[in-house]
Amino acid sequence: xxxxxxxxxxxxxxxxxxxxxxxxxxxxxxxxxxxxxxxxxxxxxxxxxxxxxxxxxxxxxxxxxxxxxxxxxxxxxxxxxxxxxxxxxxxxxxxxxxxxxxxxxxxxxxxxxxxxxxxxxxxxxxxxxxxxxxxxxxxxxxxxxxxxxxxxxxxxxxxxxxxxxxxxxxxxxxxxxxxxxxxxxxxxxxxxxxxxxxxxxxxxxxxxxxxxxxxxxxxxxxxxxxxxxxxxxxxxxxxxxxxxxxxxxxxxxxxxxxxxxxxxxxxxxxxxxxxxxxxxxxxxxxxxxxxxxxxxxxxxxxxxxxxxxxxxxxxxxxxxxxxxxxxxxxxxxxxxxxxxxxxxxxxxxxxxxxxxxxxxxxxxxxxxxxxxxxxxxxxxxxxxxxxxxxxxxxxxxxxxxxxxxxxxxxxxxxxxxxxxxxxxxxxxxxxxxxxxxxxxxxxxxxxxxxxxxxxxxxxxxx
Amino acid sequence: xxxxxxxxxxxxxxxxxxxxxxxxxxxxxxxxxxxxxxxxxxxxxxxxxxxxxxxxxxxxxxxxxxxxxxxxxxxxxxxxxxxxxxxxxxxxxxxxxxxxxxxxxxxxxxxxxxxxxxxxxxxxxxxxxxxxxxxxxxxxxxxxxxxxxxxxxxxxxxxxxxxxxxxxxxxxxxxxxxxxxxxxxxxxxxxxxxxxxxxxxxxxxxxxxxxxxxxxxxxxxxxxxxxxxxxxxxxxxxxxxxxxxxxxxxxxxxxxxxxxxxxxxxxxxxxxxxxxxxxxxxxxxxxxxxxxxxxxxxxxxxxxxxxxxxxxxxxxxxxxxxxxxxxxxxxxxxxxxxxxxxxxxxxxxxxxxxxxxxxxxxxxxxxxxxxxxxxxxxxxxxxxxxxxxxxxxxxxxxxxxxxxxxxxxxxxxxxxxxxxxxxxxxxxxxxxxx
Numbered sequence: 001x002x003x004x005x006x007x008x009x010x011x012x013x014x015x016x017x018x019x020x021x022x023x024x025x026x027x028x029x030x031x032x033x034x035x036x037x038x039x040x041x042x043x044x045x046x047x048x049x050x051x052x053x054x055x056x057x058x059x060x061x062x063x064x065x066x067x068x069x070x071x072x073x074x075x076x077x078x079x080x081x082x083x084x085x086x087x088x089x090x091x092x093x094x095x096x097x098x099x100x101x102x103x104x105x106x107x108x109x110x111x112x113x114x115x116x117x118x119x120x121x122x123x124x125x126x127x128x129x130x131x132x133x134x135x136x137x138x139x140x141x142x143x144x145x146x147x148x149x150x151x152x153x154x155x156x157x158x159x160x161x162x163x164x165x166x167x168x169x170x171x172x173x174x175x176x177x178x179x180x181x182x183x184x185x186x187x188x189x190x191x192x193x194x195x196x197x198x199x200x201x202x203x204x205x206x207x208x209x210x211x212x213x214x215x216x217x218x219x220x221x222x223x224x225x226x227x228x229x230x231x232x233x234x235x236x237x238x239x240x241x242x243x244x245x246x247x248x249x250x251x252x253x254x255x256x257x258x259x260x261x262x263x264x265x266x267x268x269x270x271x272x273x274x275x276x277x278x279x280x281x282x283x284x285x286x287x288x289x290x291x292x293x294x295x296x297x298x299x300x301x302x303x304x305x306x307x308x309x310x311x312x313x314x315x316x317x318x319x320x321x322x323x324x325x326x327x328x329x330x331x332x333x334x335x336x337x338x339x340x341x342x343x344x345x346x347x348x349x350x351x352x353x354x355x356x357x358x359x360x361x362x363x364x365x366x367x368x369x370x371x372x373x374x375x376x377x378x379x380x381x382x383x384x385x386x387x388x389x390x391x392x393x394x395x396x397x398x399x400x401x402x403x404x405x406x407x408x409x410x411x412x413x414x415x416x417x418x419x420x421x422x423x424x425x426x427x428x429x430x431x432x433x434x435x436x437x438x439x440x441x442x443x444x445x446x447x448x449x450x451x452x453x454x455x456x457x458x459x460x461x462x
Numbered sequence: 463x464x465x466x467x468x469x470x471x472x473x474x475x476x477x478x479x480x481x482x483x484x485x486x487x488x489x490x491x492x493x494x495x496x497x498x499x500x501x502x503x504x505x506x507x508x509x510x511x512x513x514x515x516x517x518x519x520x521x522x523x524x525x526x527x528x529x530x531x532x533x534x535x536x537x538x539x540x541x542x543x544x545x546x547x548x549x550x551x552x553x554x555x556x557x558x559x560x561x562x563x564x565x566x567x568x569x570x571x572x573x574x575x576x577x578x579x580x581x582x583x584x585x586x587x588x589x590x591x592x593x594x595x596x597x598x599x600x601x602x603x604x605x606x607x608x609x610x611x612x613x614x615x616x617x618x619x620x621x622x623x624x625x626x627x628x629x630x631x632x633x634x635x636x637x638x639x640x641x642x643x644x645x646x647x648x649x650x651x652x653x654x655x656x657x658x659x660x661x662x663x664x665x666x667x668x669x670x671x672x673x674x675x676x677x678x679x680x681x682x683x684x685x686x687x688x689x690x691x692x693x694x695x696x697x698x699x700x701x702x703x704x705x706x707x708x709x710x711x712x713x714x715x716x717x718x719x720x721x722x723x724x725x726x727x728x729x730x731x732x733x734x735x736x737x738x739x740x741x742x743x744x745x746x747x748x749x750x751x752x753x754x755x756x757x758x759x760x761x762x763x764x765x766x767x768x769x770x771x772x773x774x775x776x777x778x779x780x781x782x783x784x785x786x787x788x789x790x791x792x793x794x795x796x797x798x799x800x801x802x803x804x805x806x807x808x809x810x811x812x813x814x815x816x817x818x819x820x821x822x823x824x825x826x827x828x829x830x831x832x833x834x835x836x837x838x839x840x841x842x843x844x845x846x847x848x849x850x851x852x853x854x855x856x857x858x859x860x861x862x863x864x865x866x867x868x869x870x871x872x873x874x875x876x877x878x879x880x881x882x883x884x885x886x887x888x889x890x891x892x893x894x895x896x
Contacts, residue, residue: 069744104746164792171706174698178719178766181759185730188737251506258503271507278514280878282820284849285871288856289517292524292864323513352485354492356499377725384727386823387849391856411729411823418736419826436733440726447725451718 006061006135010142014054017146021049024153032155040160048159051166052145057138064134072130073100076123084115099123189440192433199427200228205434207231211397211408213417213428228431230438232397236407240318240389241382243403247322248382249375252329257359259330260337279327287391290320295392302404312394312406321388329378336370336454337363339461369457376450380443386411410435525868531657531670532612532620534583534646538562538591539605550595555588559610567642578639584611586659586671609655614669614862616643620654623861660869664837665846665854669862672855674870676837680750680830680845681819681877683838687754688761688818693811695758696765697800700807703766704773705795724763731760732827740828747829748844756824761814768810772803805892812885816878822849848874 025045029035035042073096077085084095095116102112102120153159197205208229255275259268295316302309309315340363348358364371394406395416417432538558546553560580564570570579587610594608615634618624630637646652663673699720707713735756739745745752776799784794825831830850838845846854848870855867 066743073744160790164790167792168702168706171698171702174695175702175707175716177695177699177759177762178716178723181723181734181762182719184738185726185734188734188742189730192737251509254503254506255510258500258507262500262503263507271511274511274514276882277879278510280816280820280882281517282822282849282874282878284820284822284852284856285517285521285875288852288867288871289520291856293520323510326510354496356496357492359499380725380727384729386727386729386826387853390823390826391853411727414729414733415823415826418733419831433733433737436730440730443725443727443730444722447722448718451721451725 002131003061003065006138010054010057010061010138013139013142013146014050017053017142017149018046018050020046020146020150021153022046024150025159028153028155038155039158040163044159044163045153045157047163048157049146049149049153051163052149053142054145055166056145057142060141061134061138064130068127068130072123072126075126076119079122080119081115103127185440189433189437192430193437196427196430196434199430200434204228205230205431209399211413213413213431226428228427228434230410230435232399233408233410233413233435234438235399235401236314236393236397237383237409237411239401239403239407240314240321240393240409241379243315243318244321244325244382244385245375245379247319248325248329248378251322252326252378253333253371255326255330256333256337257363260334261355261359261363275327275330278323279331281324283324283385283387284391286320286324287387287389290316290388290392294320298404307404309404310394310406312392313404314393314407315403317389317392318403320392321382321385324385324388325378325381328381329374332374332377333367333371336367336374336457339370339458340366341461367457369453373450373454373457376446376453380446380450383446384411384439384443386415390415410439414439521868521871525865525870525872527621527623528660528865528869529657530621530654531659532617533609533653533655534612534616535607535651535653536562536583536587536610537566537605537607539565540600540602542602545595545600545602550599551592553592553595555592555595559583559587559591570642575638578636579642582613582616582639582642584613584670585668586611609653611659611670612652614860616652617670618861619643620652621865623865660866664835665833665851666835667833669858669860669866672863672866674848674851674873676834677846677848677851677870678873680834680838681847683750683841683845684753684757684847685815685819687750687841688757689811689815691755691758692761692765692814696762696811696814697769697807699762700766700769700773701795701800704770705799706791720763720766723759724767727823728760728821729823729827731756732824734759735824735828746842746844748832748834749842750838750845750847751841752828753825753830753845753847754841756828757818757821760821760824761818764814764817765807765811768813769803769807772806772810773799775806776802802894805888809885809889812881812888816881816885819847819881820849820874820878822853825850826853848877 022042022045025038025042026035029038029042032038038045076099077092077096085092087095099116099119100123102116103123205228208227209231210227210229211232212227255271259271263271295311295313298313298316298319299309299311344362344366345358348362353361389409389412393412394408395412396406397408397413398405400407414432414435417429417435536559539562540558544553544558544561563579563583564576567579570576590610591608594606598606600606612620615624619626619635619640624633624635626633626640635643643652659671660673662675663671664676666672703713703716707716735752739752739755740747780798780802781794784798785791789797825847830846831854832844832846833854834844834846836843852867852870852874855863855870
């Protein structure tokens with residue numbers, strides 16, 4: 001049975017369980033003389049039956065789904081002939097991948113040998129047997145759940161309490177997914193990054209000035225050792241983010257001030273949704289725009305002025321990224337400016353200050369922590385932004401502060417290192433995870449500072 | 463305190479003139495400053511709006527022509543032996559098309575010339591003919607006329623993206639090819655027609671055969687996975703944190719985690735998907751299933767935060783009334799609070815889904831950048847999604863892909879705008895203030 005069919009039949013069984021359980025409760029109530037003799041409403045007896053039908057079975061289904069691939073592959077490898085199993089691990093992996101793609105009908109990298117064909121047939125049959133066994137176990141578990149609860153339904157069964165306890169447990173599990181995600185991110189990135197640092201020392205990665213992650217395929221190749229000094233990559237990231245913030249911070253802040261203090265309702269009704277449209281445009285669209293319109297524009301105007309501008313200049317990517325962040329800065333600043341109590345404004349007006357004086361000398365100082373927090377979040381956004389820089393910034397790591405030259409960023413490097421075919425033990429691919437670790441830790445740091453600052457600020461005026 | 467006000471007070475006490483004179487003297491420059499400040503504010507709004515207009519108009523200008531496509535009318539006559547009688551679908555359609563072209567240009571000889579001539583027609587012409595033949599099953603000796611796809615270079619020429627008056631070496635079509643096209647134009651055999659291929663085909667290396675449908679379907683399956691997983695989980699988490707969770711370290715930790723995950727760069731979620739789902743669990747690469755799960759993890763914080771705001775907006779009196787008539791705590795939530803908060807939760811979910819629909823970076827990490835021609839038929843078929851398709855086309859060197867990229871962006875934006883419009887309408891219709 002395919003997983004989808006299995007899930008559907010589980011659903012059908014659960015509905016049946018609900019109906020059966022409720023029917024038995026109703027019958028009991030009639031015999032005992034009225035529904036008030038039951039501890040809970042009849043529907044709760046049905047729900048309890050349905051829960052015991054689907055939850056354990058679904059859990060088993062998930063376990064199988066998670067480990068199907070590794071178990072089946074392990075069994076298949078054990079059945080391979082001796083000479084295939086004696087291959088070095090890397091070659092064996094290639095072979096296994098080929099067999100798997102042969103089994104699923106995809107393109108195979110090399111020639112199809114009879115050995116592979118046999119193994120693929122074996123793989124398919126093992127998978128089929130595995131699916132069949134799981135289907136039987138899952139369905140038996142479901143039916144057993146129904147029967148167990150059905151026999152236990154009595155007027156004094158505290159069905160509602162049981163159901164509520166189970167549901168509460170589900171709610172708790174759902175709310176801990178955020179924790180599991182964070183843990184998953186940290187562990188997976190850390191694990192690969194540690195493998196990288198076993199080959200390249202941490203100090204060389206963090207402080208080295210040369211970045212060229214090309215590893216030789218053969219030992220005797222020219223330039224066979226890659227250089228993994230990430231400083232130029234960090235510098236490029238900072239340069240582009242700085243340009244973006246130079247655009248976004250003043251424009252975003254002034255838009256927020258204007259919209260909340262000067263604009264009348266009509267203008268606000270028009271301008272706010274327009275800013276939201278700007279925020280809703282996918283980053284890949286900004287990237288396309290930066291690469292195809294803004295970068296040539298800057299390059300051509302540079303040629304007119306007689307300045308040498310790279311066609312993948314940091315300026316183009318930074319400018320467009322800045323525009324992307326404007327609505328983000330503006331909406332965060334809008335929130336904090338609105339949170340400043342009206343009494344502060346009234347006080348300033350009453351001593352004769354003009355509006356702009358009130359804003360500059362009263363509102364902004366009062367809202368400063370919140371604004372700084374918002375700007376920090378914006379910086380973290382700029383650092384982590386991927387598509388604009390992948391499409392508009394360069395690949396070569398130049399250590400420069402000149403915005404007219406091409407630089408590369410952490411995210412660009414992660415994408416270029418990981419897109420395409422990869423083997424998972426060369427420093428080249430592992431370097432992407434080391435960069436990812438730096439990116440995650442850096443943005444985490446900024447986010448936590450920003451979120452605490454903003455929260456403290458909110459509490460001050462609440 | 464206001465600085466200038468403070469200064470004037472200080473001066474008046476020192477006995478140099480009345481305060482009002484000093485204030486009046488400074489008033490002009492202060493009003494000028496006020497005006498300038500206001501102008502800067504307006505300027506920054508205008509700057510954003512101008513940029514938005516610039517972006518949208520340049521995409522529309524670049525892309526609108528992709529909705530039209532150049533077709534060439536070809537008279538095909540089926541001579542004896544051209545069609546496979548037993549199995550007409552297996553005839554040599556490439557050869558029939560070439561014969562038809564040769565019939566139309568009998569004066570073209572020479573190998574190179576012939577190759578140049580055939581290259582004016584798309585390689586998809588043979589497939590079009592095959593479909594036509596299978597539909598109509600023409601007799602031997604009969605002939606049909608058919609509008610077939612032109613090559614992308616011809617298409618660019620017809621749309622004016624390729625100049626005719628530049629030297630031969632600077633354009634992709636040579637002078638002879640231009641003369642052949644001019645003959646077609648004089649006889650009305652070449653025309654721009656609505657580009658149905660773009661809306662029905664998957665990706666292709668040939669711009670004239672490439673379409674967005676495969677990516678739309680891939681996006682659909684991916685979004686379906688994301689929605690099915692993130693909506694119930696998000697709501698359950700929000701309900702627990704807002705209605706039941708005790709105020710302690712554990713729930714604080716969950717809260718910090720959710721807020722932080724909302725600000726983690728999206729590419730990090732891609733790294734997680736690559737390391738955990740692909741390498742550890744061995745799930746299939748490039749599939750909507752994995753893409754949907756990764757996007758689910760990414761949109762979950764958005765949905766949880768929006769749902770909590772919606773739950774907070776339900777007044778406590780409703781909960782107390784329900785508790786007062788004997789409901790259990792869970793019954794209060796499922797029977798009263800949740801239905802009232804549902805519109806707000808749905809709005810948040812739609813906004814989260816719109817975000818996920820436009821997301822590219824994490825999907826690059828899990829291999830959804832592969833070149834996939836087939837339109838996906840399920841959750842475990844390799845698929846591209848719309849933003850990734852845009853990225854792939856934007857990287858292609860052919861001039862014809864530029865307009866297709868812009869057109870794909872228009873399609874994507876149309877989806878996003880309609881989703882957001884639904885969210886706005888829902889917010890307006892169901893928003894309740896107590």
